[in-house]
Amino acid sequence: MPDKVHSASPLLLYLRAMAVLALIVVAEIVNGTVRTLLITPWVGDFTARQIGTVTGCALILLIALRFSSWLKASTAVQRWAVGLIWMVLMLAFELSVGRLVVRASWVQLMTDYDLVHGGLLGLGMLWLLCAPTLAAFLIRQSHRVR
Numbered sequence: 001m002p003d004k005v006h007s008a009s010p011l012l013l014y015l016r017a018m019a020v021l022a023l024i025v026v027a028e029i030v031n032g033t034v035r036t037l038l039i040t041p042w043v044g045d046f047t048a049r050q051i052g053t054v055t056g057c058a059l060i061l062l063i064a065l066r067f068s069s070w071l072k073a074s075t076a077v078q079r080w081a082v083g084l085i086w087m088v089l090m091l092a093f094e095l096s097v098g099r100l101v102v103r104a105s106w107v108q109l110m111t112d113y114d115l116v117h118g119g120l121l122g123l124g125m126l127w128l129l130c131a132p133t134l135a136a137f138l139i140r141q142s143h144r145v146r
Contacts, residue, residue: 002120003109010074013071013072013073013078013081014081014099015085016067016070016071016072017071017073017081017082017085018085018089020063020064020067020070020082020086021085021086021089022061022073024059024060024086024128025061025090025093025114027056027059027060027063028056028059028060028090031055031056031059031094032052034052035046035048035049035052035055039051039052044045046118049112049119049120049121050118053120053121053123053124054120056124057123057124057127060124060127060131061126061131061134062102063125064131064132064134064135065135065138065139068132068135068136068139069139071102071132073132073136074127076133079132079133079136080129080132080133082132082134083128083129083130083131083133084129086128086129086131086132087125087128087129090125090128093124094109094121095109113125
């Protein structure tokens with residue numbers, strides 16, 4: 001069931017999706033900085049990365065909720081498209097920064113995605129994919145409760 005907002009044109013929707021993703025990237029950079037400076041010294045790097053993934057998912061959902069109506073992704077297909085854009089571009093960003101700036105090896109980068117050994121970043125990427133749809137669902141549910 002479409003939301004009661006009018007759909008944006010595809011180009012406008014994708015431009016807005018990338019603008020919101022830029023905000024998500026900034027939030028994730030702040031999240032990573034806080035994790036590195038404040039959390040890692042207390043719990044160690046690996047546990048801090050797991051905590052950072054959870055707090056990052058919370059930030060993503062909050063941003064998706066806040067900008068859901070501005071995006072004007074009124075159909076499920078549009079919301080999934082926005083999530084796919086967010087996931088693919090964030091994955092490209094994460095891997096590019098990891099390889100080119102941090103100079104991490106592929107093995108080091110993949111550690112964060114290795115669910116069997118506690119790496120949660122793959123789940124974080126799936127969260128990005130689902131965030132626009134989850135935000136729309138939560139907004140619809142909140143309107144029903146009122």
